[in-house]
Amino acid sequence: MGDGVTGSTNTPAQPTNAGRSGSTSQADPAVHSKFDKALEQERSSSQKAPGSPTAINTHEHAASTQGTQQLAPTYQNGWTYASMPGVTFFEYEKGVYAYTENGGKTLHEVDNKQMSIMLKNGHPVLSKLTCSVYEVPANLLDPNPGQMSSAGTRWNAQGPRQTYQNPKALDLAMAGYWKEAEIWEAGHGCAGCHIERPTNGPVPNEMLDLNRYNRVALTMKVVSDVAGAKYDPRNPLTIAHMGVSHAMNTPIAPRPAPVEKAAASPPPSGGGPLFPGLAKEEVESAVNSSTSGTPARLPGQNPKTGEGLVKHVTKGDETKAIAHHDNMTFKGIKDAPGGKVEVRRHSANPNAPEGSYSKNNPTTQVNTVKPKLYMLPDGTFKPLSAMTEAEKAAAHFP
Numbered sequence: 146m147g148d149g150v151t152g153s154t155n156t157p158a159q160p161t162n163a164g165r166s167g168s169t170s171q172a173d174p175a176v177h178s179k180f181d182k183a184l185e186q187e188r189s190s191s192q193k194a195p196g197s198p199t200a201i202n203t204h205e206h207a208a209s210t211q212g213t214q215q216l217a218p219t220y221q222n223g224w225t226y227a228s229m230p231g232v233t234f235f236e237y238e239k240g241v242y243a244y245t246e247n248g249g250k251t252l253h254e255v256d257n258k259q260m261s262i263m264l265k266n267g268h269p270v271l272s273k274l275t276c277s278v279y280e281v282p283a284n285l286l287d288p289n290p291g292q293m294s295s296a297g298t299r300w301n302a303q304g305p306r307q308t309y310q311n312p313k314a315l316d317l318a319m320a321g322y323w324k325e326a327e328i329w330e331a332g333h334g335c336a337g338c339h340i341e342r343p344t345n346g347p348v349p350n351e352m353l354d355l356n357r358y359n360r361v362a363l364t365m366k367v368v369s370d371v372a373g374a375k376y377d378p379r380n381p382l383t384i385a386h387m388g389v390s391h392a393m394n395t396p397i398a399p400r401p402a403p404v405e406k407a408a409a410s411p412p413p414s415g416g417g418p419l420f421p422g423l424a425k426e427e428v429e430s431a432v433n434s435s436t437s438g439t440p441a442r443l444p445g446q447n448p449k450t451g452e453g454l455v456k457h458v459t460k461g462d463e464t465k466a467i468a469h470h471d472n473m474t475f476k477g478i479k480d481a482p483g484g485k486v487e488v489r490r491h492s493a494n495p496n497a498p499e500g501s502y503s504k505n506n507p508t509t510q511v512n513t514v515k516p517k518l519y520m521l522p523d524g525t526f527k528p529l530s531a532m533t534e535a536e537k538a539a540a541h542f543p
Contacts, residue, residue: 217267220236223235224284227283233248242262257274260274265320266320268285278310279308279309290303290304295363298331298358299355305323306330311332317347320347322349322350324348324350324353325340325348328340443488452476453475454473456472458470470490472490474486474487482513482516482526486514490507492507493506501538506543511542519540
């Protein structure tokens with residue numbers, strides 16, 4: 146229903162790990178020493194010639210660090226990035242970065258205009274400011290990073306990606322949670338929130354079966370396409386033609402007579418069939434007889450304006466009269482009084498009037514926030530107190 150994530154999927158170039166020098170990407174200490182002396186000379190020269198293009202401004206470069214983070218010892222003798230083979234980066238002093246392409250003979254400042262260095266858990270991340278891409282150091286990359294799936298996540302993923310566009314995904318990857326980072330980078334923000342509920346925080350890699358997640362995501366995409374919803378979980382800016390449905394609305398198709406089951410080819414991950422024990426005819430029958438309830442057009446969140454989906458809360462309590470609520474809040478909705486709208490789906494309400502659909506079935510209501518008005522099937526809004534009983538029933542969509 147929109148995932149609240151900043152942009153489209155970042156499909157990374159498969160890294161070659163060019164420019165790496167050993168497992169820690171260290172430069173030769175002698176070169177580093179020569180680099181220090183040359184950089185100090187340039188800094189002294191810049192004090193005599195304030196307009197010098199090679200001058201390095203300590204205050205300007207202090208913006209390259211985050212809080213009180215320290216560069217990890219792994220990088221004390223320099224590091225490289227896979228997209229820039231042969232280029233070695235150094236931290237001359239805290240918050241001051243430069244790089245060399247020829248072993249320290251020529252120095253270039255990291256100018257914070259085209260690119261910048263920021264620390265994430267001690268790792269120097271290259272921020273490419275002209276294209277909003279973050280690149281991780283080459284020493285963190287695995288020689289076999291995995292293969293990109295059409296869901297936007299990787300099959301058999303190993304280690305972090307070479308580049309990220311989603312800051313949340315970058316933070317997770319640099320904290321060691323690179324499997325969950327895949328889900329956020331692919332634009333599956335809703336799923337990213339939900340999988341953290343059992344762990345009450347980021348999910349450790351050993352607890353997350355990413356290949357199984359890929360199979361489920363791809364299956365749901367296929368089912369959504371078959372149902373005509375045309376929902377792309379990787380694109381938060383599309384208008385999702387979604388069927389707001391509930392299991393109680395979906396009739397169970399009669400089970401056909403048993404048929405001989407053909408051998409199923411394994412999915413790309415190498416696992417077994419997605420629906421073990423079901424014949425192709427059974428799956429087709431279930432899909433063809435399913436219903437999606439009342440369709441709704443629900444926008445995701447626009448990362449530039451913040452409009453669209455701004456809140457999604459799911460509540461469940463079997464001891465309550467209404468046991469389940471699924472509430473979404475949107476802002477910037479045209480033609481809606483006040484511009485802020487709530488879309489609320491809840492299970493059957495036993496306190497609803499006798500004979501009403503809501504009493505025994507789940508329903509959806511659409512209402513504005515201020516003033517609180519409820520939407521009728523013709524798209525108009527009215528306060529509940531001004532509605533007839535028939536209008537109140539009509540405002541509860543199946």
